[in-house]
Amino acid sequence: MTAAIRKEQIYGFWGSVAELVRIALRAILASKMRSFLTVLGIIIGVLSVVAVVSIMQGVFAAFFAEFNSLGADTMFVRPNYEMSRSRVDAVKRLKMTYADALAIKDGAPLVKEVAPFVMRGDTIAYRSQRDTTQIIGTTEPYAPINNLDLESGRFIGPMDVATRRKVCVVGQDILDKLAMPPQCLGEEIQIGRGTYTIVGLLEKKGGSFGQSQDDQIFIPLTAATQQYGQDIANTVFILIQILDPKQTDNAVEQISTVLRRTHGIRFGQQDDFRIFTVEAIKRVIDQFTGISTMVVTAIVCITLVVGGIGIMNIMLVSVTERTREIGIRMAVGAKRVHILYQFLIESVTLSTLGGIVGLFLGVGLSHFVVFVLRKTVSETFPPAYVPFWIVLLSLGFAALTGAVFGVYPAVKASRLDPIDALRYE
Amino acid sequence: MTDDVLIEARGLVKDYPMGDEVYHALRGADLTVRRGEFIAIMGPSGSGKSTLLHLLGCLDTPTSGTYTLAGTPVHSLPPDELAEVRNREIGFIFQMFFLLPRASAVENVELPLIYAKVPPGERRRKAMEALQFLGLETHAAHRPNQLSGGQRQQIAICRALVNKPSLILADEPTGNLDSKTSENIMGQLVRLNRMGNTLILVTHEPDIAAYAPRQVRIRDGRIVSDEVVRKAEGGEP
Numbered sequence: 307m308t309a310a311i312r313k314e315q316i317y318g319f320w321g322s323v324a325e326l327v328r329i330a331l332r333a334i335l336a337s338k339m340r341s342f343l344t345v346l347g348i349i350i351g352v353l354s355v356v357a358v359v360s361i362m363q364g365v366f367a368a369f370f371a372e373f374n375s376l377g378a379d380t381m382f383v384r385p386n387y388e389m390s391r392s393r394v395d396a397v398k399r400l401k402m403t404y405a406d407a408l409a410i411k412d413g414a415p416l417v418k419e420v421a422p423f424v425m426r427g428d429t430i431a432y433r434s435q436r437d438t439t440q441i442i443g444t445t446e447p448y449a450p451i452n453n454l455d456l457e458s459g460r461f462i463g464p465m466d467v468a469t470r471r472k473v474c475v476v477g478q479d480i481l482d483k484l485a486m487p488p489q490c491l492g493e494e495i496q497i498g499r500g501t502y503t504i505v506g507l508l509e510k511k512g513g514s515f516g517q518s519q520d521d522q523i524f525i526p527l528t529a530a531t532q533q534y535g536q537d538i539a540n541t542v543f544i545l546i547q548i549l550d551p552k553q554t555d556n557a558v559e560q561i562s563t564v565l566r567r568t569h570g571i572r573f574g575q576q577d578d579f580r581i582f583t584v585e586a587i588k589r590v591i592d593q594f595t596g597i598s599t600m601v602v603t604a605i606v607c608i609t610l611v612v613g614g615i616g617i618m619n620i621m622l623v624s625v626t627e628r629t630r631e632i633g634i635r636m637a638v639g640a641k642r643v644h645i646l647y648q649f650l651i652e653s654v655t656l657s658t659l660g661g662i663v664g665l666f667l668g669v670g671l672s673h674f675v676v677f678v679l680r681k682t683v684s685e686t687f688p689p690a691y692v693p694f695w696i697v698l699l700s701l702g703f704a705a706l707t708g709a710v711f712g713v714y715p716a717v718k719a720s721r722l723d724p725i726d727a728l729r730y731e
Numbered sequence: 732m733t734d735d736v737l738i739e740a741r742g743l744v745k746d747y748p749m750g751d752e753v754y755h756a757l758r759g760a761d762l763t764v765r766r767g768e769f770i771a772i773m774g775p776s777g778s779g780k781s782t783l784l785h786l787l788g789c790l791d792t793p794t795s796g797t798y799t800l801a802g803t804p805v806h807s808l809p810p811d812e813l814a815e816v817r818n819r820e821i822g823f824i825f826q827m828f829f830l831l832p833r834a835s836a837v838e839n840v841e842l843p844l845i846y847a848k849v850p851p852g853e854r855r856r857k858a859m860e861a862l863q864f865l866g867l868e869t870h871a872a873h874r875p876n877q878l879s880g881g882q883r884q885q886i887a888i889c890r891a892l893v894n895k896p897s898l899i900l901a902d903e904p905t906g907n908l909d910s911k912t913s914e915n916i917m918g919q920l921v922r923l924n925r926m927g928n929t930l931i932l933v934t935h936e937p938d939i940a941a942y943a944p945r946q947v948r949i950r951d952g953r954i955v956s957d958e959v960v961r962k963a964e965g966g967e968p
Contacts, residue, residue, distance in 0.1 A: 637790065
């Protein structure tokens with residue numbers, strides 16, 4: 307008995323909702339083309355947002371992965387390219403050298419390690435195999451600071467740098483590019499005009515933002531500056547690891563003092579270098595993520611309002627067309643609230659269906675865009691990533707749109723007088 | 732046939748504002764109907780018979796007067812409670828059938844049960860019973876546009892019956908049917924009445940009204956005659 311009553315009550319609510327969804331689906335499917343055109347606004351809105359967010363999230367994820375390999379105790383120094391041209395002393399120019407790195411190591415007590423490095427794309431060759439990759443000239447500490455691990459052999463050592471030895475450490479992708487066996491230690495490869503002996507092979511790190519970390523070759527900094535000339539030697543970037551992450555501000559102060567002295571910058575003059583702490587970089591990324599989330603949300607709102615107006619329009623038409631039906635339902639005992647829910651659920655069902663279609667198309671579009679970008683821009687463009695929150699957000703917003711813009715037509719339907727509704731031709 | 736009173740209407744007045752003036756659709760109608768009766772309400776168009784039907788059917792409330800249906804005063808109920816009364820107590824049969832075009836015959840018959848919160852299985856069973864009663868079970872899955880006018884009206888009769896109402900109201904039920912089909916439909920209604928259902932029929936056709944043992948004539952918003960033309964259960968006219 308109790309069970310029967312409970313069943314009745316449960317049916318009372320969810321049963322009615324299921325019933326109304328069924329009625330709504332029938333009404334929606336009765337005019338497929340019109341329903342499709344009605345929710346086109348919602349479909350396009352959800353589609354574009356899902357596609358943009360998925361591609362962006364993919365890029366962010368890769369970007370974070372890159373920076374997450376750097377600890378909170380690292381920072382990065384490079385020439386101040388943002389300095390306006392007129393302010394840069396014509397004679398001095400912007401300059402950052404290996405010597406600066408050594409000066410920092412000596413002059414800033416809070417600094418634990420420095421890893422100066424230069425980067426350059428170049429051709430590589432092994433036997434008849436030729437390709438291009440990124441060459442990084444650096445010193446010993448670069449590997450621990452970047453959490454690079456070796457699969458076999460060793461990294462660039464102090465003696466290699468001191469004697470400009472022509473040795474190199476290769477990433478996993480290089481083996482594929484040059485069709486080399488995994489036992490590559492001791493093999494000689496051609497980098498630009500120089501011949502280098504492989505002394506180390508890095509562990510696979512996986513894809514990353516833009517340039518894969520596996521698609522790199524490391525050589526001694528001194529060998530690089532010798533091979534690539536003065537311009538490269540004067541644009542050294544310096545990766546720095548400090549003793550204590552809590553002392554970041556003081557460390558920046560010390561580094562700045564050292565560089566101002568070695569660069570001969572007078573009091574009141576602008577720095578010709580910039581120091582980026584990992585913390586600051588992450589802050590910028592966070593800021594960018596926040597801004598882009600806001601922009602996306604704004605776009606969602608605008609498109610869904612536009613889509614919602616379309617839904618409201620069609621629901622009003624639908625209420626008018628089905629005035630007779632409303633009259634019949636009222637005559638056999640439908641209360642106002644039944645009619646209200648019927649039309650409200652119809653518009654929510656309609657907009658949610660639009661949201662679902664938009665979601666699938668959006669996911670498809672993001673994968674397609676990544677596919678095209680990989681073919682045209684960069685083979686290592688990070689894969690699209692569909693975060694769960696965008697699924698909830700887009701479906702939630704779509705349903706909400708249906709609810710908000712369905713209220714007025716539904717209220718209008720529920721307020722009809724049964725006699726007028728029955729008489730309506 | 733039981734003797735208790737189903738409908739007790741006293742001094743029903745219905746005014747409609749028409750701009751600055753007031754249109755008096757009903758100027759004080761008294762009507763008492765016992766359970767099991769079969770009444771025809773007759774009158775020319777504009778006489779107020781439709782208004783009376785709407786009031787008796789709880790589709791509208793009177794400007795003044797009292798109306799008690801099955802012991803409940805319903806003349807001043809709010810719309811949602813009127814809807815409940817319609818659902819529970821009244822079955823409608825309309826001239827235009829008024830079936831839902833997208834729903835199958837059995838779904839149309841189920842409609843009152845949905846609003847009576849009858850669970851789906853039981854609903855379907857009751858609707859099929861009603862269809863079987865009129866021999867329409869083979870048409871259960873058909874849509875209204877696949878059925879003839881007579882069949883549609885019979886579906887509508889099933890819908891009127893399905894929730895076992897106290898009162899069946901038929902508004903020109905044969906107005907859209909040929910004479911042979913009309914006879915058939917009227918035969919069904921007479922059969923329902925013989926089984927104890929209270930029936931009120933609104934029509935302007937004397938032939939159709941003649942099926943009812945009691946005839947009420949209305950003109951200019953007033954009941955001008957109310958007579959029992961023959962004993963109830965008097966067989967065919």
